[in-house]
Amino acid sequence: MKVQHVGLLVGLVLGFCGVGSTVRPALANHAINCWNRNNAANYAITGRFEGYEWGGGWWDDNNSDNTPGCPTDGGSGCEGPDCSGFTFKSWAMKNVFGHQGRGYAHYDIGNDIHGPYTAASFRDDCGGACFDVCGGGAAACGAGSYGNTERMDAFASGSHIGMIWTEQTNGFDEIIEALNNAAGTGIWQRSYRTDGSFDGVRRHDWCP
């Protein structure tokens, strides 16, 4: 091997490693030891003002949908998470369904990863990786459940999921959610807490 090649190779490695260590989120997906609700909130807010894409999983935090009007066909590579992909990445769940997937994994916001969960599977306890935080089976959490939930818990139905941002003084919740192609991802007031088609869910093992 010529000396130029070795020099170039070493330079490339140093360059990639050097840059990769100074950005947030990390460029590579990787297992992590810990993820708490504050990490999840800091991560999720990077999705605000971004697009929505069914089956999608990446966004870039430039507060704009780079691919507006992109067909909602899943797997098209358009920008924006869907509701379940947004929750999966914000919760830093392992990319393995169910109980085996408990633990933590960090995903770059720019990596197009959706994860193994649908809104319905979140509602149904993620196969063991999350749980019904309000109890009562499939019933709505209800207006008396504010003591049961915290920021970054979620409300999930058979087709949609959004995470609690702030409980409000009129009794509704601000929800951070990937809504649809037109509205994209944002924070809006919702009544999911008292809606019988939604159930309250919590990730297992928030790290202290």
Add this chain to the structure above:
Amino acid sequence: MLGIPPDRSVTLAGIVRGRQLYRFVRWLLIGFVLAIGSVSVLGGVSAQSTPALNEFDPDTFPAIDIGHAAPVLLRTDQTVSLEFMFACGFALPMDAECVPQATLFVAHGAKGQFAPVKLTEEYRDSLRVLSARVRAVDNRGQALQYYLDVREEASGVRQRYPSTGAIEPTVLSEYTNVQLGAGKETSPEIVLRLPWGNGPKAVGIDQHPEQATVSADAFDVAPDGTLALLDEVNARVVVVDPEAKTFRSHAIPVQGVGDVRIDARGQVTVLDLVGKRAENSKARIPQLYTVGADGKLKTTAPVYTLRPYRLTDDATVIDMVAQQEVLALDTAGQPRSREEQRGSRIRTPLLVQFLDEHQVRFADMRHRLAFELRSGRTIGPISHFGRTANGYVAVFERQNFRVVWFDARGTVLNDVLVPNNHYSIFNPNGRVGVDKTGAVYLLGSTSNGIEIYRVPGPAEVQS
């Protein structure tokens, strides 16, 4: 002389010799620069596009988002817990955690001096919360006001919450008691039913797997019963006369979340909560549109406030943080500048405070009346509170709607339970309208389309 080709293979010994070392370092530097460049371009998705601090907007999208449910209605004998949570929208070096510090400044009375109050830090199931308990009034009976000074050392971010002024809960010594019974189930009249579609007498629906089912998000009723429906999927407002015979459609560039008002002259105002990108920042700014009775778009105005969430009956925007009305338009109906909007804020006179599933508070500060409603049967979040000719009406959203009319003395005039049909999702603050008779209109949806229900007011029921 037969030359022997020089050995150009790389060895450590070779590298440390003069010219090879020079070549090695030169190509190492080229590789390093190439790597940084390629990461910037290809990996720029995450590395370069994270908003710079100057791309945030102090009024609508601050660098640190502060989660806080500001108390609205307090009692003079009350001590209240103020809680604050934080989310950082900017990048920090890998492994650096954003942990903002904050100082709470509290004063009592309009002329009171703001003084710092110690915040207690706690972690609730890993969620960092800063909180302080403060008295609603001081020893002189002066009411609480406060703001937060927030700092993040690593980034140098420093901001104030709210961006201007202070949060001033309304503190009252007396609330008129309103005791609710069980409520009576009723089947309301359906005054409008529109199928899903994009025709003139239809309403759009956006329905796919893994997203909320979105359709008309909000509506309103004029004093004479004319209806205005915010049909976001078709980017329009549909105006329907009280007999549901004539349909007018006004194009508005709304995008999925909003609120709408129609006044007695037929003027329509729309609040678009998704908003547009601002010119000098990366934030999306909510927009206010007005459409004349002739159907022409009259005004488009940005709304510079942190958490707009609904329109008042007078079609001004209310911000959730301090329950302030933000006047985006001047008296001539023209857009106000950001600075003018900051200076124009006033406390909205009709105030609501959800306490728990059995107790809520209301106040009408124009008439200096306040109420505390109690119910043995669950009540839900507050969808609406407003004045009627005979008193007040409040609507609560639960698995049913609960509609309660009461008078100024706290006497319950009627208390009914109405089905809450919600095939699609709504802006929960946009589902109720009240006409001049005090009848309540409710927006619902089924698998077939949109429905608007009418529940007669107490006077109509008695007659």
